[in-house]
Structures are given as structure tokens and as C-alpha cells.
Amino acid sequence: MTVWTQDLISAEEARTLDGLFQARVRRSPGRLAYQAYNRHGEGWWSLTWGEIGIQVARWRAALAAEPGLEPGDRVAVLLRNCPEWIQFEQAALSLGLVVVPLYTDDRADNVAFILDEAGVKVLLVQDLGRWQRLAPVFGTGSCLPRVLVLEARDPVREPAVLVETWLAGAEPAAKPRADPVAGWGEGLEAAGEAGREADPDAIATIVYTSGTTGRPKGVMLSHRNILSDAAAALELVACYREDLFLSFLPLSHTLERTGGYYLPMMAGAAVAFARSVNQLGEDLQTVRPTVMIAVPRVFERVYGRLLDQLQKRPAPVRWLFRLSLRAGWRLFEYQQGRGGWHPLVWLAPLLRRRVAGPVMARLGGRLRLAVSGGAPLQREVARLFLSLGLPILQGYGLTETSPVVSVNSLTANDPASVGLVLPGVEVRLGEGNELLVRGPIVMRGYWRQPEATRAILEAEGWLHTGDQARIEGQRITITGRIKDILVLSNGEKVAPADLEQALCLDPLFEQALVVGEGRPALVALLVLSAEHWPPLARSYALDPEDPVSLHDPRLLRDLLKRVRGVLGAFPGHAKIRRLALTLEPWTVENGLMTPTLKVKRAEVLSRLVGVVEQLYATEA
Numbered sequence: 001m002t003v004w005t006q007d008l009i010s011a012e013e014a015r016t017l018d019g020l021f022q023a024r025v026r027r028s029p030g031r032l033a034y035q036a037y038n039r040h041g042e043g044w045w046s047l048t049w050g051e052i053g054i055q056v057a058r059w060r061a062a063l064a065a066e067p068g069l070e071p072g073d074r075v076a077v078l079l080r081n082c083p084e085w086i087q088f089e090q091a092a093l094s095l096g097l098v099v100v101p102l103y104t105d106d107r108a109d110n111v112a113f114i115l116d117e118a119g120v121k122v123l124l125v126q127d128l129g130r131w132q133r134l135a136p137v138f139g140t141g142s143c144l145p146r147v148l149v150l151e152a153r154d155p156v157r158e159p160a161v162l163v164e165t166w167l168a169g170a171e172p173a174a175k176p177r178a179d180p181v182a183g184w185g186e187g188l189e190a191a192g193e194a195g196r197e198a199d200p201d202a203i204a205t206i207v208y209t210s211g212t213t214g215r216p217k218g219v220m221l222s223h224r225n226i227l228s229d230a231a232a233a234l235e236l237v238a239c240y241r242e243d244l245f246l247s248f249l250p251l252s253h254t255l256e257r258t259g260g261y262y263l264p265m266m267a268g269a270a271v272a273f274a275r276s277v278n279q280l281g282e283d284l285q286t287v288r289p290t291v292m293i294a295v296p297r298v299f300e301r302v303y304g305r306l307l308d309q310l311q312k313r314p315a316p317v318r319w320l321f322r323l324s325l326r327a328g329w330r331l332f333e334y335q336q337g338r339g340g341w342h343p344l345v346w347l348a349p350l351l352r353r354r355v356a357g358p359v360m361a362r363l364g365g366r367l368r369l370a371v372s373g374g375a376p377l378q379r380e381v382a383r384l385f386l387s388l389g390l391p392i393l394q395g396y397g398l399t400e401t402s403p404v405v406s407v408n409s410l411t412a413n414d415p416a417s418v419g420l421v422l423p424g425v426e427v428r429l430g431e432g433n434e435l436l437v438r439g440p441i442v443m444r445g446y447w448r449q450p451e452a453t454r455a456i457l458e459a460e461g462w463l464h465t466g467d468q469a470r471i472e473g474q475r476i477t478i479t480g481r482i483k484d485i486l487v488l489s490n491g492e493k494v495a496p497a498d499l500e501q502a503l504c505l506d507p508l509f510e511q512a513l514v515v516g517e518g519r520p521a522l523v524a525l526l527v528l529s530a531e532h533w534p535p536l537a538r539s540y541a542l543d544p545e546d547p548v549s550l551h552d553p554r555l556l557r558d559l560l561k562r563v564r565g566v567l568g569a570f571p572g573h574a575k576i577r578r579l580a581l582t583l584e585p586w587t588v589e590n591g592l593m594t595p596t597l598k599v600k601r602a603e604v605l606s607r608l609v610g611v612v613e614q615l616y617a618t619e620a
């Protein structure tokens with residue numbers, strides 16, 4: 001049986017993010033820090049804190065040797081989650097450099113804009129192919145004097161250099177001994193002899209928001225911002241040295257960076273880097289993590305597949321599963337102090353072992369908690385996992401708040417809310433019930449955009465979130481998004497995100513966009529699942545490869561009934577009148593989604609304006 005122990009490093013002791021790393025290396029040199037998969041066929045491998053400390057010293061020496069780099073200069077990282085991401089950032093931070101994280105699947109023109117606007121002097125990129133796709137958009141006036149390529153099979157040409165070659169050209173002043181645990185201090189301390197004075201309020205990173213309209217803005221976050229956020233989150237959700245986090249949200253996402261990188265470092269926990277979202281199921285069973293941080297879409301996909309598979313099982317199996325969920329929910333509510341005792345509370349543990357056990361085994365069998373953030377989590381999805389015995393904690397935040405503002409705890413978990421306000425953070429409601437936030441987690445401002453900063457950040461320190469909320473004590477419930485409310489021509493107001501999330505719980509609908517601003521009724525644009533469309537089409541004697549099949553009147557009539565059934569709990573004015581189907585997904589590559597997987601509503605509507613007009617012409 002696991003004995004859970006704590007070994008927290010306070011924000012005051014760390015002072016800076018690189019100070020936190022150095023404190024952890026000194027305190028836990030022989031403990032597991034990171035696990036990663038060797039893509040050259042050697043399987044999973046591990047790094048202790050002492051070993052990664054030595055690697056950071058090498059990266060730091062190489063960066064320090066770069067001509068013209070001064071504290072405050074910007075460097076960028078365009079890698080998948082891996083130990084090198086950590087090594088590069090920690091080396092850069094220890095030199096007073098500002099790190100700009102980039103999404104590996106972002107469009108080349110967007111990456112070029114960020115690199116130019118931030119004035120990046122060093123770019124670390126995953127492989128030569130990725131750099132070759134980026135290079136043409138820079139032109140001859142690029143400000144990039146140095147490009148570091150982590151992996152390459154072919155020769156690398158200037159301004160790029162292979163990381164292995166670059167590191168070999170600048171070793172720390174004192175080489176560590178052969179024993180990495182015993183020798184970690186020599187390399188790290190030698191590299192830090194000319195270290196900078198720690199300034200918690202210095203800018204540590206500029207994180208570009210993936211705005212759904214217009215160019216992204218660079219959010220300036222200080223060392224204090226991120227350290228304060230991680231430390232406050234740990235007061236609500238305990239983390240232990242024995243925990244193992246599975247990291248699969250990109251580290252360029254601030255939720256993963258704070259919650260899945262700095263928070264475990266502060267707690268002394270280990271992190272395993274998943275190979276990809278497509279291999280997540282296999283990695284969960286191999287790594288067997290105890291903590292997982294994800295966006296709602298991950299949980300929604302598992303929910304959809306589970307219900308889809310359940311429909312194919314015999315009636316007694318479906319009955320037993322539903323009974324297990326009812327009992328599990330009764331037990332959860334009883335443990336939370338919101339429900340009285342019931343015979344199903346007694347029965348729940350037995351049913352969980354019989355029914356929920358196989359489901360939890362597919363998640364590795366050791367998960368003690370999962371955190372959902374980045375977007376609202378559907379209550380039905382949260383309820384299913386909680387009933388199965390997986391404590392799923394919904395939280396809330398923005399990049400501009402480092403990012404966590406609130407989170408549920410294991411002992412005070414209300415899935416209808418986004419949790420309790422973090423200690424040290426103030427919240428209040430502004431005009432239109434807009435949630436305002438103030439505290440050490442709030443950004444310093446937008447990079448080189450003072451007007452945009454003033455528009456969102458008051459002189460007194462209150463940040464306008466743009467979200468409508470209800471505050472009860474210290475608990476926050478998000479009720480809507482101020483800018484995302486559709487006002488129909490009859491004056492009725494509809495929050496399209498709620499309808500879209502409900503529709504996407506149906507396995508058939510991969511993506512959804514509800515339209516109706518200034519219109520007499522709502523219509524929906526639906527992207528069908530590539531897995532579920534072919535058998536559905538054949539059941540109507542339609543050719544799934546023929547685009548004409550998507551316009552079949554019988555199919556559209558039946559799917560409209562299906563859509564209305566899914567949305568049956570919504571008010572009458574939220575009824576979908578017509579719908580259009582497509583098989584082409586909205587992606588980052590085609591410019592219809594942000595790197596954080598938010599649909600660019602205006603862009604989708606712009607490209608499909610003819611489809612929308614036809615829907616309303618037919619309605620008329």
C-alpha cells in the first residue's frame with residue numbers, strides 16, 4: 001500500500017522558477033523526476049533530478065556562450081513534451097532570459113508572427129522537417145540569429161544548428177563525475193557561478209493567447225505569478241512525492257505548464273511525458289499515473305466511447321452498469337456531505353469493483369484524481385466519472401491568471417461549479433455579472449500592447465475575465481461568456497457553447513457550431529465522426545464517400561430529431577430548426593481552430609456563409 005508523503009518547496013524559498021528547479025535538484029537528487037519514451041525503439045527511460053540538473057547545466061553553458069544574448073531577451077521553444085523542453089527552459093530562465101512557448105501544430109505564419117513580435121533571438125525546434133516548413137515564412141529580414149534543431153537525419157544549415165553539436169561546443173566549467181547523483185552539484189553550481197540576482201517580479205515567460213479572433217496577444221507572466229498559482233493550488237489539491245503525473249497537454253498550454261510541470265516540481269512528484277493523444281490509452285496502461293490533467297474534450301471522448309460500447313452490450317449488462325452509476329453517485333454525494341445514507345451507498349463499493357474496475361483499469365488503475373480545465377466540463381460527463389470512482393476536479397482559469405483561479409478539492413467537490421477560489425486570490429462581480437480577479441496570479445500585461453492591457457486590467461489590479469459568474473462564499477459557478485451570447489431576432493438569448501458541448505457528447509457529432517445571432521431561430525453546423533458516419537450512411541442505403549449523401553432528406557430529418565432529443569433539457573427557444581452536415585473537420589491546420597482547440601467561430605461562419613444562408617432560406 002502506498003504511503004503518501006509531502007515534500008513541498010515554498011514559493012518564498014524558490015523565489016524564481018529556476019530557483020525552484022535548483023532547490024528541487026538539491027533536495028531530491030536521487031529521486032525520479034521524468035519519464036519519456038525513446039522514439040528510436042528503446043522504450044521508456046527515466047531521469048532523476050540529479051541527472052536532469054546536469055543536463056540543464058550543459059544547456060545553460062551553451063546558451064551563455066551565444067553572442068548577444070542578454071537578460072530579458074526572448075527565446076522560444078517549439079517542442080513536443082519531453083525532457084529537453086524542461087532543460088532548455090530552466091537553462092534560459094537561470095540566465096534571466098524570457099521563454100516564449102509555441103504550439104507544435106500551429107500554422108507557420110502564426111509562429112512567424114509571434115517570433116517577430118516577441119523579438120525572439122533563439123528558437124529551439126523539434127526536427128529539421130519542422131524548421132524547413134517554418135523557414136520560408138521568415139524572409140531575409142528574420143530576427144532569428146540562432147535556430148536549434150533537436151533531431152535531424154540530414155545535414156543542418158545556417159542559421160540552424162543541431163542541438164547535439166551546439167551542446168558539445170560549450171560544456172560547463174566543471175564536468176560532473178561519472179555518478180550523476182553524486183556529481184549533479186558540480187555541474188549545476190559551476191554553471192551558476194556567475195548567476196543573476198533572483199527577481200520574483202521579473203518576466204519569466206510571454207505566452208501568446210490563441211485568440212479566436214485577430215492576432216494572438218503575448219501574456220507577460222512573472223516568476224511570482226506562476227509560483228503563486230502553483231503554491232495556492234497545492235493548498236486546495238494535495239500532491240505527494242509518490243505521485244506520477246501523465247503529461248499530454250502541450251507544455252505551451254499554461255494549464256499544463258503550471259499544473260503539470262511546476263506544481264509537481266514544487267511537490268517533488270514525477271512526470272511521465274505521453275507519446276501522443278492517439279497513444280494516450282496505451283500510455284495510461286503502461287505508465288499507470290496517479291494524476292492526470294486534461295481538457296474536457298478528452299473526458300468527453302472517453303464518455304462517448306463508453307456509452308457507445310454500452311449500447312452494444314446485452315440488456316442485463318446495461319442494467320447493471322446503470323445501477324452501478326446510481327450507487328456510485330449516491331456514495332459520492334454521501335461522502336461529500338450532500339446526501340444521506342441509502343442502501344445503494346452500501347452496495348456501491350461492490351458494484352464499483354465489478355463494473356467500474358475494468359473501466360478504471362483502462363486508465364491505468366492508479367488514478368487518484370484527474371483535473372479538467374481549459375473549458376467547461378459537461379455535468380453528465382463529470383457525473384459518470386465520479387460515479388465510477390474517479391475523482392474528477394473541475395477548475396477555472398485563463399492564461400492571464402497563470403492560469404488557475406479556482407478548483408474543486410477532493411473533499412469539497414461540486415461538479416456543477418468550477419471550484420473554490422485559490423487562497424490569496426480575490427474575486428468579485430462587475431457589470432453584467434462579469435467575474436473580476438485580483439491577486440499575485442494576475443499577469444503583468446500584454447507584451448507591447450498597453451491599450452489592450454488597459455482594456456482588460458484595471459489600475460487597481462482587477463482583471464476582467466469576460467466570463468459571467470455566480471459567487472457563493474468562495475465557490476464560483478460560471479454562467480456564460482459575455483461575448484458568446486447569441487441574441488435572436490425575438491430578443492431571446494442563447495449560450496451556444498452549452499448547446500455545442502451537449503451535441504458533441506453524441507459520438508456521431510465530432511464538432512458543432514450553433515448559429516442564430518439576429519436570426520429568428522437557431523441552426524447547427526455539424527462535423528460528423530469519421531468512425532460513425534460510414535455505418536450510418538449504409539443504414540440509409542447511402543454511399544458514405546459521396547458528398548451528396550450528406551444532403552439526403554431522410555437522413556437530415558432523422559438527425560434533426562436526434563439533435564432535438566440531445567437538447568431536450570434546454571429551453572424551447574434553444575430549439576435547432578435546421579442543420580448542415582460536413583465530414584471535413586475544423587482543425588488548426590485549416591485555420592478553423594486555435595492551437596488550444598477552440599473553434600474560431602467567425603472564421604467558420606465566414607467560410608460557410610453560403611451554407612448558413614441556404615439553411616435560413618430553406619427555413620423561410
